[in-house]
Amino acid sequence: MTSETSANSASPEHTDSSGRSRHTFQVDLRALVGLLSHHLYSSPRVYLRELLQNAVDAITARRIEQPDAPALVRLHADGGRLRIEDSGIGLTETDVHSLLATIGRSSKRDGDALASARAGFLGRFGIGLLACFVVAAEIRVVSRSARTPGAPPVQWCARDDGSYTVRTLPDGARTEPGTTVHLTARPGSGDWLTEERVLALARDFGSLLPYDVRVGEAAVTALPAPWDRPYPSPAARRVALARHCHEQFGFAPLDAIALDLPLAGIRGVAYVLPSAMSPARRAGHRVHLKGMLLTDRADELLPDWAFFVRCVIDTDSLRPTASREALYADETLAAAREALGDRIRQWLTGLAAGDPKRLAEFLSVHHLGVKSLARHDGAMLRTMLPWLPFETTDGQLSLEEFARRHPVVHFTRTVEEYRQVAPIASAQGIGVVNGGCTYDTDPVERLPSVRPGTVVAELDADTVTAHLDSIDPAQELALGAFLATARARLDPLACDVALRAFHPLTAPALHLDGRAARHEQARAEAEGQADELWAGILGSLRGSAPRARLVLNHLNPLIRRIGSLRDPELMGSAVEALYGQTLLMAQRPLRPADSALLNRAFMGLLEWATHPALPGHSPANPQEDGR
Numbered sequence: 001m002t003s004e005t006s007a008n009s010a011s012p013e014h015t016d017s018s019g020r021s022r023h024t025f026q027v028d029l030r031a032l033v034g035l036l037s038h039h040l041y042s043s044p045r046v047y048l049r050e051l052l053q054n055a056v057d058a059i060t061a062r063r064i065e066q067p068d069a070p071a072l073v074r075l076h077a078d079g080g081r082l083r084i085e086d087s088g089i090g091l092t093e094t095d096v097h098s099l100l101a102t103i104g105r106s107s108k109r110d111g112d113a114l115a116s117a118r119a120g121f122l123g124r125f126g127i128g129l130l131a132c133f134v135v136a137a138e139i140r141v142v143s144r145s146a147r148t149p150g151a152p153p154v155q156w157c158a159r160d161d162g163s164y165t166v167r168t169l170p171d172g173a174r175t176e177p178g179t180t181v182h183l184t185a186r187p188g189s190g191d192w193l194t195e196e197r198v199l200a201l202a203r204d205f206g207s208l209l210p211y212d213v214r215v216g217e218a219a220v221t222a223l224p225a226p227w228d229r230p231y232p233s234p235a236a237r238r239v240a241l242a243r244h245c246h247e248q249f250g251f252a253p254l255d256a257i258a259l260d261l262p263l264a265g266i267r268g269v270a271y272v273l274p275s276a277m278s279p280a281r282r283a284g285h286r287v288h289l290k291g292m293l294l295t296d297r298a299d300e301l302l303p304d305w306a307f308f309v310r311c312v313i314d315t316d317s318l319r320p321t322a323s324r325e326a327l328y329a330d331e332t333l334a335a336a337r338e339a340l341g342d343r344i345r346q347w348l349t350g351l352a353a354g355d356p357k358r359l360a361e362f363l364s365v366h367h368l369g370v371k372s373l374a375r376h377d378g379a380m381l382r383t384m385l386p387w388l389p390f391e392t393t394d395g396q397l398s399l400e401e402f403a404r405r406h407p408v409v410h411f412t413r414t415v416e417e418y419r420q421v422a423p424i425a426s427a428q429g430i431g432v433v434n435g436g437c438t439y440d441t442d443p444v445e446r447l448p449s450v451r452p453g454t455v456v457a458e459l460d461a462d463t464v465t466a467h468l469d470s471i472d473p474a475q476e477l478a479l480g481a482f483l484a485t486a487r488a489r490l491d492p493l494a495c496d497v498a499l500r501a502f503h504p505l506t507a508p509a510l511h512l513d514g515r516a517a518r519h520e521q522a523r524a525e526a527e528g529q530a531d532e533l534w535a536g537i538l539g540s541l542r543g544s545a546p547r548a549r550l551v552l553n554h555l556n557p558l559i560r561r562i563g564s565l566r567d568p569e570l571m572g573s574a575v576e577a578l579y580g581q582t583l584l585m586a587q588r589p590l591r592p593a594d595s596a597l598l599n600r601a602f603m604g605l606l607e608w609a610t611h612p613a614l615p616g617h618s619p620a621n622p623q624e625d626g627r
């Protein structure tokens with residue numbers, strides 16, 4: 001008996017008890033295939049995963065009723081056609097109409113006879129077979145039921161135009177229970193059905209499947225998983241896992257972290273990256289669901305701070321999305337993420353307690369990840385305190401070592417502030433930590449909570465200035481004209497001038513400003529560029545914030561020579577040049593006004609250097625001056 005129908009046929013009409021006619025939605029299969037291929041699935045490659053999934057689920061269903069049933073999946077490809085055979089539960093003609101020809105219907109849903117054992121199944125959405133239309137123009141299914149041994153084999157044949165036929169076959173057409181799926185490639189998709197491509201896809205998706213899967217004579221499954229295999233020694237295990245990591249991710253890991261979390265339903269391994277990685281880069285973890293690869297781009301599997309590892313896991317507890325290419329974001333995923341994070345914490349703690357050399361090697365590459373964790377985890381910060389490196393005025397040191405050297409741990413919040421004060425603070429004996437590096441400020445501020453008695457203070461401009469030596473009032477009075485000229489030149493830039501004595505002697509000047517001063521500078525600059533309305537609004541925000549400060553070093557010979565110049569113009573150009581030089585040394589961004597000042601000072605000094613007759617000029621060669 002043969003029946004034929006189409007997914008695009010007219011809507012069946014039914015009449016309910018009230019006499020109203022009811023219609024059933026129809027599906028345009030061709031449009032649905034386009035939706036699957038262009039929007040639901042990321043690549044045509046998923047067709048093979050769906051075929052393997054159906055075969056494995058069919059075997060699982062049969063073994064629930066017949067535990068000793070064979071568990072075989074065989075694929076045969078010849079470039080244009082693909083045949084996949086399984087020894088699973090099989091289908092009757094009724095099953096074919098109910099399951100294969102009804103989009104969204106799945107035998108693994110609640111309410112089915114097998115629902116109580118659903119945890120063993122891979123799929124549940126009822127759209128898997130449609131994925132084959134992404135590469136196939138025709139799908140033919142021949143199946144014989146293991147549940148109903150007396151039922152004849154049945155054939156279901158569907159085309160991508162939405163039509164399908166169903167017919168029963170003679171008993172000899174298939175003697176053993178199970179299912180065979182035949183695909184005929186659509187034009188332009190033949191490459192997806194070559195034996196080489198099918199074998200590569202099968203091994204990528206199905207290497208951890210629990211049954212015997214082969215493409216031709218080539219084995220697909222490779223059980224037990226690399227992290228579960230017995231090894232003669234720890235060294236042999238490290239070598240094998242390093243090889244596995246290179247095969248999966250293309251790098252040799254610093255270390256491998258076992259992920260054995262039975263309560264979370266997860267087993268696998270996390271590989272530590274051998275080089276530093278940006279925290280913003282999306283991770284690509286490989287997640288297998290009951291042995292089948294779900295995704296190789298799972299970026300929500302681990303906490304954000306664990307960006308220094310790449311994982312391969314097999315789970316029976318996490319849920320897939322409808323496309324089966326990502327994890328469903330729910331409480332189960334959140335709990336698994338926390339459990340995996342705890343396991344990586346345990347690994348770090350174990351290194352700190354038993355393998356400090358390997359921990360130091362790890363931190364030399366991935367200290368950012370641990371600092372990110374330590375920001376919110378006091379126990380981890382306490383454990384890592386003797387090991388985490390920080391940039392300080394004493395060099396690269398741990399906070400533990402730095403706190404032992406300095407009664408007060410000063411820090412700056414930005415790299416620019418650190419560059420301003422580091423040379424001067426070091427010469428004055430002030431210990432400073434650069435808190436401007438990624439994740440560094442929080443651990444420094446939390447230091448007193450994990451190291452009682454430690455004093456932590458933010459270093460600002462006033463603190464630095466207070467540590468610089470004042471000069472004799474008489475000497476400052478003698479330089480009154482110089483200081484007045486300097487203040488007049490820098491006042492339009494909202495910068496004050498101070499004279500102090502400090503080391504190192506080679507530093508002629510120091511530019512100091514805090515965040516409040518920089519904020520006021522930015523506000524004033526925006527006000528100057530805004531229209532009348534916004535200028536009024538920004539003007540109302542003007543505050544009494546402290547101004548930036550240029551501190552001149554009276555011990556520096558250059559400052560002394562500039563102070564003794566007789567030409568106010570030359571003196572002013574020299575001060576402007578010093579101001580610009582301090583900004584450049586601190587690698588501070590230059591405002592338009594700063595750039596204009598620096599250009600004016602440079603041109604003024606060039607003008608003076610090339611005109612011997614200018615006042616204050618003392619040529620290097622007296623003969624050139626006619627003397």
